[in-house]
Amino acid sequence: MRKLSIGFRLTIWYLALFAAAQVCFGVGMWVLLRRSLYGIADDELRGQIDDLTNFLEAQKKNASVAKLQEEVAEAYLLEHSGDYLQIYDDSDRAWIFRADFLRQHTLPDGNHAIKAGAQYGNYAVAGAPFRFVTQEIEANGRRFSVQTGLPTAPMARILLLFRRSLLMFAPLLLAAAACGGYLLSRKALSPVDAITRTARTINATNLCERLEKLTTGDELQRLSDTLNEMLARIETAFVRVTQFTADASHELRAPIALIRAEAEIALRRPRGDAEYREALRHVLLEAERTTSLIEELLTLARADSGRESLHLEPVNLRDIITEVADQWQELMAVRTLSFTRRIASAQNNILGDPDALRRLVTILLDNAAKYTPTPGIVEVALESRGAFAVIRVRDTGIGIVPEEQPKIFERFYRVDKSRNRESGGAGLGLAIARWIVQQHQGTIGVLSTPGSGSTFTVEFPLHSESGVTASDGRTGSQSENAAALPG
Numbered sequence: 248m249r250k251l252s253i254g255f256r257l258t259i260w261y262l263a264l265f266a267a268a269q270v271c272f273g274v275g276m277w278v279l280l281r282r283s284l285y286g287i288a289d290d291e292l293r294g295q296i297d298d299l300t301n302f303l304e305a306q307k308k309n310a311s312v313a314k315l316q317e318e319v320a321e322a323y324l325l326e327h328s329g330d331y332l333q334i335y336d337d338s339d340r341a342w343i344f345r346a347d348f349l350r351q352h353t354l355p356d357g358n359h360a361i362k363a364g365a366q367y368g369n370y371a372v373a374g375a376p377f378r379f380v381t382q383e384i385e386a387n388g389r390r391f392s393v394q395t396g397l398p399t400a401p402m403a404r405i406l407l408l409f410r411r412s413l414l415m416f417a418p419l420l421l422a423a424a425a426c427g428g429y430l431l432s433r434k435a436l437s438p439v440d441a442i443t444r445t446a447r448t449i450n451a452t453n454l455c456e457r458l459e460k461l462t463t464g465d466e467l468q469r470l471s472d473t474l475n476e477m478l479a480r481i482e483t484a485f486v487r488v489t490q491f492t493a494d495a496s497h498e499l500r501a502p503i504a505l506i507r508a509e510a511e512i513a514l515r516r517p518r519g520d521a522e523y524r525e526a527l528r529h530v531l532l533e534a535e536r537t538t539s540l541i542e543e544l545l546t547l548a549r550a551d552s553g554r555e556s557l558h559l560e561p562v563n564l565r566d567i568i569t570e571v572a573d574q575w576q577e578l579m580a581v582r583t584l585s586f587t588r589r590i591a592s593a594q595n596n597i598l599g600d601p602d603a604l605r606r607l608v609t610i611l612l613d614n615a616a617k618y619t620p621t622p623g624i625v626e627v628a629l630e631s632r633g634a635f636a637v638i639r640v641r642d643t644g645i646g647i648v649p650e651e652q653p654k655i656f657e658r659f660y661r662v663d664k665s666r667n668r669e670s671g672g673a674g675l676g677l678a679i680a681r682w683i684v685q686q687h688q689g690t691i692g693v694l695s696t697p698g699s700g701s702t703f704t705v706e707f708p709l710h711s712e713s714g715v716t717a718s719d720g721r722t723g724s725q726s727e728n729a730a731a732l733p734g
Contacts, residue, residue, distance in 0.1 A: 253439075254432040261428035266421055273413040280409055284402040285378065289367055292380040295395045296365065299334070303386035310387075312341045319344040331377065331396040338389045348372075354379065354394065369399065376403055438467045442474065454482040491547075491658060502537040506530050546679055547658065557600035557686050561710050564595040564604070564636050568629045571608040575616075583621040589628040595636035597707045599687050607683045610676040611640040611703050619644035619700070631709070638705040647695040655693065656681045 251259075306318060315336070323332060323344065334343040352372045365382040379396030438461055445458050457475045461468040513526035572588045579586035608627070615625045619642040628639040647655060658678045684691040687707055695701035 254429065254436050257432040257436075258425060258429040261432070262421065262425050265424040265428070269417055269420065273417065277406065277409060277413070281402075281406055284405060285367075285399075288378050288397060288399065288402065289380070291397060292367070292378070292395060293365070295332075296380060296382055296384070296393060299332075299393060299395070300384050300386065303384060303389075303391060306387065308387040312336060312339050312343065315343050331379070331398075333394050335392040336389060337383075337392055343391065349394075370396070376400055438463070438471070442467075442471060446474070449478065451485065454478065454485055499537065499540065502533045502540070506533050506537075509533070540675070544675070547675065547682070557603050557683075559598045559600055559687070561596055562599045562601050562604065564597055564599070564638070564707070565590055565593075565629060567601060567604050568608060568627060568638065571605055571612070572627055575609075575612050579616065579625060582616055584616060584619060585622065585624045587624065587626045589626065589630075591630045593631060595629060595631055596710045597636055597687070598710045599707065600683075603683045603686070607680050607705070608638070608640075610680045611638075611705075614676055614703075615640055615642035615644065615701070618642065624700075634709050635706045636709055638707075639702055641700065641702040643700040646697040646699050647693065647701055648697050652693055652695060656691075 302319075302322060303315075306315060310318075319334060330346050330348060333345040333349045335341075336343050354370060354372070365380050367378065367380050370377045370379055376399040377396045378399045379394055381392070381394045384391045384393055438459070442458050445456070449456050457478060458471050460475075461471045509526050509529045513523060518526075568588075568590055572586075572590070576586055612625065612627065619625055624641075624643045626639075626641045628637075628641070630637050630639075656677045658675055681691055684705055684707075689705060689707040691703065691705045693701055693703050
């Protein structure tokens with residue numbers, strides 16, 4: 248079963264609400280009109296009661312019933328205003344006046360006085376509608392029960408005409424409202440159709456396309472802006488994945504080609520044991536480099552998917568830096584580099600993963616050693632500043648030009664394009680280092696001058712005995728040359 252469109256459903260809801268409002272309006276107006284008409288009738292009846300009261304008070308105080316009957320009959324019959332009037336003398340228990348119509352058609356309570364105060368009622372007399380008022384009047388020491396009325400047929404005709412007009416025009420207004428509601432819903436939802444049409448045309452080949460920019464300032468504009476932001480993130484992720492795949496393929500193609508070429512050359516003709524051993528050594532070296540590259544690729548892939556997680560625990564950063572520096576002491580000597588360390592004696596406890604922190608320091612020292620020609624200097628330092636532990640790795644190598652510095656943490660990026668894989672690596676080390684730092688809620692940055700060397704600065708929030716880390720207020724304690732990196 249096909250579901251109704253949003254525009255059609257909005258029209259139905261709009262029509263239902265309009266119909267309900269129309270019914271409420273019609274009933275309310277009918278009630279107000281009826282109350283107004285009866286209010287006019289009651290005012291007229293009240294005026295007749297007031298005139299009769301004044302008339303009775305003007306009569307003589309000791310006038311007999313017969314005299315009163317004569318005076319009232321003369322006054323009301325001459326003015327033709329007593330067609331629906333009857334007056335009963337409660338004191339003498341006699342009728343003072345009774346119109347011919349009421350003699351022929353007695354009201355249900357017309358023969359008796361009622362409670363004090365005016366009471367209004369609707370009656371059907373001789374098949375015609377009437378409205379009567381019944382009131383007790385005291386005049387000259389006498390009490391009179393008075394009833395007077397007027398026909399309400401004109402009011403009934405007005406109410407009937409009004410009701411018929413409502414019933415006649417209501418369907419027309421309802422039809423007009425349905426058409427207007429449908430057109431308004433179509434116009435209001437037309438941006439959604441435009442968004443849908445544009446979204447259907449976007450695929451992997453044109454992720455740079457964006458939805459139409461709306462300026463309506465409503466929910467549709469927020470939806471369009473949100474979808475465009477989502478498309479931008481998807482495009483960025485897609486480009487990164489595509490570039491990552493291309494770079495990984497390129498990096499893996501070279502060692503595989505070298506291994507294959509070395510094997511083909513070794514098998515092309517018979518060789519001695521020494522030549523075979525040399526060929527196998529080259530194959531093993533390339534296999535080791537390929538294994539290292541694959542491990543780095545897997546680390547970044549798991550990090551991107553969220554499956555690579557670190558196990559943070561309180562660790563002494565001083566012990567980790569010392570351990571890694573001891574391992575690099577001999578390697579720096581082999582490369583004819585002067586290796587110095589400045590490690591604070593105080594403990595620098597942080598919440599960290601020991602293996603990941605060792606890898607971080609190893610990446611920074613390896614990077615410094617690769618890009619520092621001999622004789623050169625590489626220095627690793629650890630100090631505390633405020634609520635942060637600061638690691639610095641400084642070298643006197645080739646340095647990094649300012650325009651290249653924001654890119655060095657990107658994957659497969661090499662500052663020196665002329666370096667081969669053997670000396671320059673795959674360009675993944677600093678990307679992994681940044682990920683490790685981010686997982687520890689830290690920051691990493693670089694300050695470098697071409698030809699004078701580089702200084703990498705890493706800051707981690709210290710961990711107190713109570714388990715509270717100083718992760719807030721990092722801006723004031725960061726190194727001025729440590730540039731915050733994008734997440």
